[in-house]
Amino acid sequence: MRLELAKVLVNQPDVLVLDEPTNHLDLPSLMFLENYLINFKGTLLFVSHDQDLLDRLAKKVLYLRDGKISEYTGNFSSFLEQHALEKEQAAAQHENINKKIEHNQKFVDRFGAKASKATQAQSKQKAVDRLKSMQSTIEVEGKQAAPHINIPILRQSVKNVLTLEGMTVGYTTPLIKKINLMVQRGQKIAIIGANGIGKSTILKSLIGEISLLDGSVNHGENVQLGYYAQSQLDQLTLSASAFDNVLESNGLLTEGDIRRILGSLLFKDQDVRKPVSVMSGGEKSRVGLACMIAKNANTLLMDEPTNHLDLISQENLADSLVKYAGTLIFVSHDRRFINRIATHVLGVKSNGQHLFVKGNLDAFFEDAERLNFDLMQ
Incomplete structure (x- = not known):
């Protein structure tokens, strides 16, 4: 991704899509890109789910819905406010016209057959027809389905x-050296x-998948780990269904328990039996979340949890993690997500140093600026 971006940016285009x-992108690269785009003199058209980037760069927002x-x-942020106001006004206008239609229709139903009221009834019927025609031009946007994540x-x-x-930690050679840290209950790192x-x-x-090169990790009493991988291809059984993957995570769950967890993540009816292999990236991510939720763990380790999630799902996940009563350690490059959730931050550098x-x-x-700890190095 960085190489492809570099190829595009080095040409100094007039229009950038x-x-x-x-x-x-990692956080240092993201910040570099953002600074470049802020100073970019040409025309920029971009698609993004990064709300910080959208707020810092966008001067106009094009909203695509139902082919329009x-x-x-x-x-x-300005778009969200304007759009919310539009939806509220459209709903109010729709409801107001609905009341007028009901009022006129009651008159037609009651007096339409009476000769003495025929003229008035015809007039009311014409009013109903006009109001229905007017109402049909008002677009009332339904509420978008959103997951309800509870951990x-x-x-x-x-x-x-x-x-x-x-x-x-590392493989043959150390990547990050000599971390001394006490992770306490309720911290979100x-x-x-x-x-x-x-x-x-x-x-x-930390989950024991890779052996330490040096040092130790000691788990406190009653610590139950739940893990969410960066790529669900590493974590899920692709040939199995969403239902069977969740059951594999916790064999004590009933069918009703599993359907409730998957239902809260927008898997309905026969969707729960669909093989993971045919799912989109977002669906795979939600199955991974369901498997993590099923463990009822009091300590979560999450690697890039917002990857492949749409904005609404990201917001719902952030809300649930803020409310989560356990301990959380997570890797992320999403600045808004980190600022919402983190109580502590561990910054690591390529030379193995950390803060x-x-x-x-x-x-x-x-603190990094004060201590001359440059994350970009």
Whole structure:
């Protein structure tokens, strides 16, 4: 992705068309791209699910729905406000006309057969017809289906969830060295840094999928881990259905339990029996979430959880993780998502150095600047 972007940007085009330019970019690359596009003098047309990018770059928003495009002036937040107001006004206008139709129709139904009221009834019927014609021109946008994500825990862990002592991760050579950290119950820790420097390796080391090169990780009492992989191809049985994947995650669940979990993630009726192999990226992500939810874990490890999720699903996931009563360690490049959720941030660099800061992403960058910790290096 970075190479393809570099090829496009180096030509200094007058018109730039970008489709999801931040997909698969790490945070330093994303920030570089954003700064470049802010200063770009040409015309920019882009598709994105990155709400921070949309707010910082967009001066107009083109909204596509049911084969029609509507234009709004302003950034994405401005669009949301304008669109919400339009929907509210359209619904109110539709309801007002509906009341007038009902009022006139009652008169027609009651007096239409009476000769003495025939003229009035005909007039009322014409009014009903006019109102129905007017009403048909008002577009009332139905509420978009959205997942209702709830992540329960079976029982709480002890206060000290994970103790990392000199934890060094990597494969043949160290990627990140000597992490000393006490993860406490209720903390929500975001791991940030460039691609390929070991963020996912940290999570895989914590669940025991990859052996440590040095140091130790000790789990507190009653700690139950739930894991959400960056790619669901690594986690799901593709030949099996969504239902069977969730059942594999927790064999104690009843059919009703599984259908409730999948239903909350928009899998209805026979959708739950559809093989994962034929699903879209977004559907696979929601099956992965369902499998994680099914574990009732009190400690979640999530790797790029917003990948392949639409904006509404991202918002719902963020809401659920803010409310989540357990402990969370997650890798993400989504600034809005991190700022919403994180109570702490662990920044890691290509030279193996790391910085742990209490607070969200904004707090991390304040401390990093003060301590001369450059995430871009």
